[in-house]
Amino acid sequence: MTSGRRWARVRRSGGYLLVSLASGIATVLALPLLCVPRLARLWADWHHDRATRLLGTPMASRPAPRAAGRRAWAGPSTGRDLLWLPVNAITGVAFGLTALLCVGNLLPAAVATALWWAFEPEDRPRPFVDVPVTGWATALTLGPLQIILLTTLAYLCFPMMARVHARICLAVLSHSTAEQLADRVAVLTRTRADVLDAHGAELRRIERDLHDGTQARLVAIAMRLAVARQVLSDNPRNEQFLAELLRDAHEGTEEAMTELRGVIRTVYPPILADRGLVGALTAVTARCGVPTRLNIGDIERVPAAVEAVVYFAVAEALTNVTRHSRATTASVRVSRAADRLSVVVTDNGTGGADDRLGTGLAGIRGRVLALDGTVEIDSPAGGPTTITMELLCGS
Incomplete structure (x- = not known):
């Protein structure tokens, strides 16, 4: 020295x-x-x-108490x-x-x-x-x-x-090692229950969307095709009526496919499969209503579950920036150290963000905690706001 x-x-x-x-x-x-x-x-x-x-x-860590x-x-x-x-x-x-x-x-x-x-x-x-x-x-x-x-x-x-x-x-x-372990178990127990509830709610939503939307359209398509087949059997020369039935069936098929893609997109965004996490985040930041700078380091291979959580969390955070922060600039920084993936979203807005108010921040925290990650929200009145997420992604 x-x-x-x-x-x-x-x-x-x-x-x-x-x-x-x-x-x-x-x-x-x-x-x-x-x-x-x-x-x-x-x-x-x-x-x-x-x-x-x-x-x-x-x-040693000193987690804040969570009881109310x-x-x-x-x-x-x-x-x-x-x-x-x-x-x-x-x-x-x-x-x-x-x-x-x-x-x-x-x-x-x-x-x-x-x-x-x-x-x-x-x-x-x-x-x-x-x-x-x-x-x-x-x-x-x-x-x-x-x-x-x-x-x-x-x-x-x-x-x-x-x-x-x-x-x-x-x-x-x-905290001692035993206290840290007990605290970790308590967190995982709570987040596991939250994930199970969210999973059940998501399954019910998907079932409702398929039942009320896609399934109804498929039933209508099947009925039109059945009528068309009957018309073709009884009066094959009625071409105009057959054309209308087939046109309606074709349009219904396209609408059903669109709705089905919408349901699938909420489960796992196709853009992640097509372009990976880097490409997906690039698209999200480009679509943000506030000029956003993206900085991604060498993150190597990231598990699909972690990719999905990061994608949805960043998308939700930038949506909040656009709707509520009154910010003029924002940034997203993604880096990896050993087996920990760090995501930091910042904006120069008015601050005051609080996940206890039932905003999208609660959803972000729930997604990250479900994978045994951590979320820190620093948003004093007057800004700026910084959301820091860390997730385990394997070494």
């Missing part, structure tokens, strides 16, 4: 420790208020995010959040006070070195082990020595102390 990068890490670690000191003191002063589960959760999330950013790589009502903030995470309060008060004050004493004593040392003569004899600085500065000899010796020692201490210890505090934070707040 270069010297410049090392000093940048020292400064960042020092800032982290000083903020931890303030946080520890605030925890002690506001302890009764922070014992409220919702506030404890928010307080813990903030510390978890700080620790994760300092270490650079998330050590009174139990929205109950469960294992609440216990960890409340446990973090005394741990933060102790570690934050201990580590932060050490950093504060180190940084705070650098200033007296600098003052003692240059301005010792400006103080009254009884008030002169005592920079090093409480030794008074009585002349230039002690000022130019003790002051720089204290600066060098404290700077060396900060250089060597601040990054280590900050990492230790961050690891303690993540050890307390991050």
Whole structure:
């Protein structure tokens, strides 16, 4: 590591420790208020995010609670959040006070070195082990020595102390392996039930479309052909009537084929089979009512189920952009890292998108979660809106 990068890490670690000191003191002063589960959760999330950013790589996930009502903030995470309060008060004050004493004593040392003569004899600085500065000899010796020692201490210890505090934070707040597994099972159980319900509803819709549309037209066609055959048998010279029956049968056949293609298209878009995911997304973005930039990396081969989910999710997201966002530009970025396919849809619209309002975003989330994927929606009021989807697609 270069010297410049090392000093940048020292400064960042020092800032982290000083903020931890303030946080520890605030925890002690506001302890009764922070014992409220919702506030404890928010307080813990903030510390978890700080620790994760300092270490650079998330050590463990911390999924947000999904339950509604009174139990929205109950469960294992609440216990960890409340446990973090005394741990933060102790570690934050201990580590932060050490950093504060180190940084705070650098200033007296600098003052003692240059301005010792400006103080009254009884008030002169005592920079090093409480030794008074009585002349230039002690000022130019003790002051720089204290600066060098404290700077060396900060250089060597601040990054280590900050990492230790961050690891303690993540050890307390991050879910254990068993908790993560239980949470994953709960998510899969819920999404499986949602998928089964959606599957049943989709089958009923397809059956209804075929029964009310395609089947009715096929029955009409069969009746016309039966009449035509009877006419041909009884009066083969009635060509005009036969021509009308055959024309009606031909038109009915084309209409039935059109309806049948429409039903098939809702199951698996033909464009995916014809042009693949890249071509399908290119067509979707080209048809969007808002100018949309498409960026697709090397995604290799993607399972058909994942392709269909990505296609429908991007199509629905861009439809929302056109109808509701008031955006002037949008973008779709698709990339792959190992066995994870990432899809990011952004727009510069007014924001405020919320899948809890029953919009198409709920459908996007349901499709992605059904394949054990994740969806994150960042849409503050005023925009921009970013929808991030990740799906497992095999290595």
